[in-house]
Amino acid sequence: MNVNQIVMIELLNAISKSNSKNKACTNNNSNVFDFVLQSTFNSILNDSPTCSCSCSCSNENQNKLNGLDTLLSNVNVSKVNNSSNINNAQKSNNKMDDAIKLLExxxxxxxxxxxxxxxxxxxxxxxxxxxxxxxxxxxxxxxxxxxxxxxxxxxxxxxxxxxxxxxxxxxxxxxxxxxxxxxxxxxxxxxxxxxxxxxxxxxxxxxxxxxxxxx
CATH class of the missing domain: 3.90.1720.10 (endopeptidase domain like (from Nostoc punctiforme))
Known part of the structure; x- marks a missing residue:
């Protein structure tokens, strides 16, 4: 499983948990997206796994930014590596096609x-x-x-x-x-x-x- 898949699974799992555990809290929150995003980072960064329903989670913004930066960096590296692997595979396939043509x-x-x-x-x-x-x-x-x-x-x-x-x-x-x-x-x-x-x-x-x- 590559980094993109891991990140996506973690995000979806965290969002699902946030929605189910804090449904009552989101009903009173004027910005649902911010709340879910905050809860997601709490889950991924292993900070406070549950919400007190006061919507006053104590995570520091810097930790969230660092976590986001790490995730994005890993995703970008994965994309570069995947692209390189695809290009190498295509070149290898093209060479083998040439080899078979020469053989034939x-x-x-x-x-x-x-x-x-x-x-x-x-x-x-x-x-x-x-x-x-x-x-x-x-x-x-x-x-x-x-x-x-x-x-x-x-x-x-x-x-x-x-x-x-x-x-x-x-x-x-x-x-x-x-x-x-x-x-x-x-x-x-x-x-x-x-x-x-x-x-x-x-x-x-x-x-x-x-x-x-x-x-």
């Missing part, structure tokens, strides 16, 4: 063992090329090392851009990598026959699946 533009190019682009690729060379040129990230060169780099991701939590790994040589270790593009699909430099292609994470690839990483 490689479909149909030939598979060549040891190739790192831009005219041909092997599996690890392809994902390394996309991460470097679209996302500005340096990742290891070979699939086995890539499978130990970054954050491990459960299959159920896969997101677009995650690297997914396979044991295609039946040797008990990672030997192949692709880049997840959503909807249970990934793009990879598959083999010399098929080149760079899109495949589904089912059948053969589901059987040989060995995990995922988010660099």
């Amino acid at each position: 533009s490689q479909i149909g190019k030939p598979y060549v063992w040891g190739a790192t682009g831009p005219k041909s690729f092997d599996c690890s060379g392809l994902v390394q090329y996309v991460y470097k040129n679209a996302l500005g990230k340096d990742i290891p060169r070979v699939s086995y090392e890539q499978s130990k780099f970054g954050k491990a991701i459960d299959k159920k939590d896969l997101q677009v851009g995650d690297l997914i790994f396979f044991d295609t040589m039946n040797k008990g270790r990672v030997s192949h990598v692709g880049m997840y593009v959503g909807n249970g699909e990934f793009i990879h430099a598959s083999n010399p026959k098929d080149g760079v292609k899109k495949s589904k994470l089912t059948g053969y690839y589901e059987k040989h699946y060995r995990g995922a990483r988010r660099p």
